[in-house]
Amino acid sequence: MKGDGKGDDNVVFIGKKGLMNYVLAVVTQFNNGENDVIIKARGKAISRAVDVAEVVKNRFILDAKITDIQISTEEITGEEGQIKVSAIEITLNKK
Amino acid sequence: MKGDGKGDDNVVFIGKKGLMNYVLAVVTQFNNGENDVIIKARGKAISRAVDVAEVVKNRFILDAKITDIQISTEEITGEEGQIKVSAIEITLNKK
Numbered sequence: 001m002k003g004d005g006k007g008d009d010n011v012v013f014i015g016k017k018g019l020m021n022y023v024l025a026v027v028t029q030f031n032n033g034e035n036d037v038i039i040k041a042r043g044k045a046i047s048r049a050v051d052v053a054e055v056v057k058n059r060f061i062l063d064a065k066i067t068d069i070q071i072s073t074e075e076i077t078g079e080e081g082q083i084k085v086s087a088i089e090i091t092l093n094k095k
Numbered sequence: 096m097k098g099d100g101k102g103d104d105n106v107v108f109i110g111k112k113g114l115m116n117y118v119l120a121v122v123t124q125f126n127n128g129e130n131d132v133i134i135k136a137r138g139k140a141i142s143r144a145v146d147v148a149e150v151v152k153n154r155f156i157l158d159a160k161i162t163d164i165q166i167s168t169e170e171i172t173g174e175e176g177q178i179k180v181s182a183i184e185i186t187l188n189k190k
Contacts (some may be wrong), residue, residue: 012177028143043142044139045142046140046142046145047138047139047140047141047181050141050166050181050182050183051181054167054168054181057188058168061135069164069165070118070164071145071149071161071164071185072148072149073153082128083111086142086145086146086149086175088145
């Protein structure tokens with residue numbers, strides 16, 4: 001289950017697309033047999049990552065639980081050199 | 096330690112002000128003797144809540160640890176009636 005161009009199969013990176021794109025991506029991972037899906041986001045996308053996790057567990061995968069939430073600071077190279085940005089990783093588990 | 100108009104003393108609600116306003120509010124709570132400070136935010140302010148927690152522990156209160164992060168969905172009454180919004184609560188502890 002590799003080679004989809006997105007890195008690890010059970011990780012969904014949240015970007016600037018609409019909410020339901022990411023919800024569908026997470027639901028698809030569970031339907032493909034993953035037990036854990038990790039939702040990752042940085043900066044302003046962090047709010048959307050929380051939305052994605054909540055919508056998945058409240059509307060689509062009702063037996064999914066949030067088993068871990070980690071926040072951190074990452075250094076990324078932006079247009080103005082090295083900048084620090086907050087990041088989140090939300091782990092959803094479905095038994 | 097009540098009566099500041101913000102409800103529980105050890106809770107900091109994140110709104111639309113600049114980041115450092117909230118960082119200062121959290122640091123002040125710790126300096127006033129609180130062992131736990133809870134940072135709460137809803138909707139788009141969730142990203143800023145994560146920034147506040149990271150800046151407090153990385154730059155100001157170096158022995159503070161994140162001991163709990165909870166996310167949830169809250170129903171609030173907006174201009175268009177009842178809407179659902181994601182929320183986060185980040186607990187920082189300083190021993």
